[in-house]
Amino acid sequence: MITLIKKEIEEMNTEICSYIEKVKEKTVILYPYNDQSIKLAKIMKNEMGIVVEYYCGKEKEVLESNVISLDDLKIMSSMNDIVIVLSEPTKTWFDDYSLLKTFGINDKQILNYEQIKYYIAIQENGYIEGFLEQIFKSGLDNLKFSRSYIILTNIEKCKSVYDLLEDTLSRKTYLRILCKNIMQCKFYFDLPQSKQYFDESVFKISDNESFWDVGGYDGDTIQQFVECCDGKYDSIVTFEPDKEMFVKLVSNSVQYKNIIYFNAGLCDNTGMMMFQKRKFGASRIVENDNNDNDISKIYGIKGDDIHLKPTYIKMDIEGAEKEALAGMKNTIQLFFPKMAICIYHEPEDIWEIPLMIKKISEKYHIAIRHHSYTSSETVCYAY
Known part of the structure; x- marks a missing residue:
């Protein structure tokens, strides 16, 4: 590898x-x-x-x-x-x-x-070898190289994901993302695919989807979903724990039919949890408050406790994706929904999430796409 x-x-x-x-x-x-x-x-x-x-x-x-x-x-x-x-x-x-x-x-x-x-x-001779050597020497002691080091020391797990990917574009995208993360390369002009979450080269949306928008933000994905299926869907369930953003979410999507709104985060346990408010839609669940004024308590819901049938799940929740997937393992196994799960928030997500999905159900096919000119918006599609 x-x-x-x-x-x-x-x-x-x-x-x-x-x-x-x-x-x-x-x-x-x-x-x-x-x-x-x-x-x-x-x-x-x-x-x-x-x-x-x-x-x-x-x-x-x-x-x-x-x-x-x-x-x-x-x-x-x-x-x-x-x-x-x-x-x-x-x-x-x-x-x-x-x-x-x-x-x-x-x-x-x-x-x-x-x-x-x-x-x-990269104009220097031997830059690649020298950089890789620097990463291994520094290890986790140097924060600059921490993401690179974590990936390199788990490269066999990355290979396991690479080997199970469904198509050539997925393998190319996955390999290139690994290289950019390792080398800390900020050029992304070579990767983006259009229609994030609704890329028809992966799978198509049917006319009767029950769509779960996990990380609803301001309703932007709901709007894209409704446009994608031309308003022909069964239901939408959306989760957004940020109170201010939740108000915008409801305001921007109230014209659409059959929506259930949860002002809560999807996670592996139902109950109260710590939540850090950040800019650019990057608010996230955290383990403790650390005396941070931007941290407050929000309500979290375990997906299996909801008892609804999703047919398509989109998930962008700033590093809490694995916990959310764990909390709805039974739901996923029972209904086998299509899924689009972000895998760029934490270094381990790029291999842990695809392997976790396959562990939940071996039936899933896995594809990878990247949807921006920055390091954000790498998505694992399961179907």
Whole structure:
């Protein structure tokens, strides 16, 4: 499996280099305009041969001739020959990414600081071998390499999943995701498939589904489901523990028929539990409060205690997927629903969840798809 991984990493890096060559032909804009972006522009010119033509400031008006405003960037957003590089080397890059997406800018036209760093690093001879050696030496002592180390030390379990996957695209996607996680590669332009949860290359939705939306968020998946089946379904059961988000969920889906709402989390035990509120739909169940003001108590429900028949289950609950599956083991074995379960929240999810589903029922076929230009939205489909 390690030999297969190394070969796939080499292929992945070749594709990245080809992609960057095309970026060199584009109009490159750095955002936001600050001391960091000025330093990054010099690095990009010296290390990559990319000349930055413009900076974009966060203010509406700017004075420098090569600095444009956000309003200017909005006007330019429809142009196919621009690439925006997010210069902040911190977690705030996702806020900037989300802003640019509201302008209608295509994902392939947005690069981030970590991607630039990765491209420069892979130009070194022996980078792959050196990086893998560094991971094994550091082990779990270095948080930077912890996810990589966990995957590499469980590579035979990953191979077990790889061997049981149903189709060529699943095996390619799974292998590439492993490589990106191991190498900490932030390029995802090569993976996304459309129609998350409703990808017809995996399975089709029937006209009488009983759909369980586990992690209902603001009702976005319910809307997609209703559109996908043209309103022809039996029922919808949705779970959302965040009280504020639950209000939005109900408001956004109240026009649809036959919906049961649970302001609760799906888990392996019915009762109260700790819940941490986070941004971007990343709120999650936690083991204790740690004196965190963002943590409160919510109600959790064991799926087997509900006594309803699902035909299709979608699950995106920020790392609590295994507990939720365990809590509805009997329901799954009895009704054999189709499932779409997210497997990207915890390092172990990428092998533990597919193997867990097969253990619950050997009848399941397993497929893997990835649905975004970031590390999020890798989904295990079971049918």
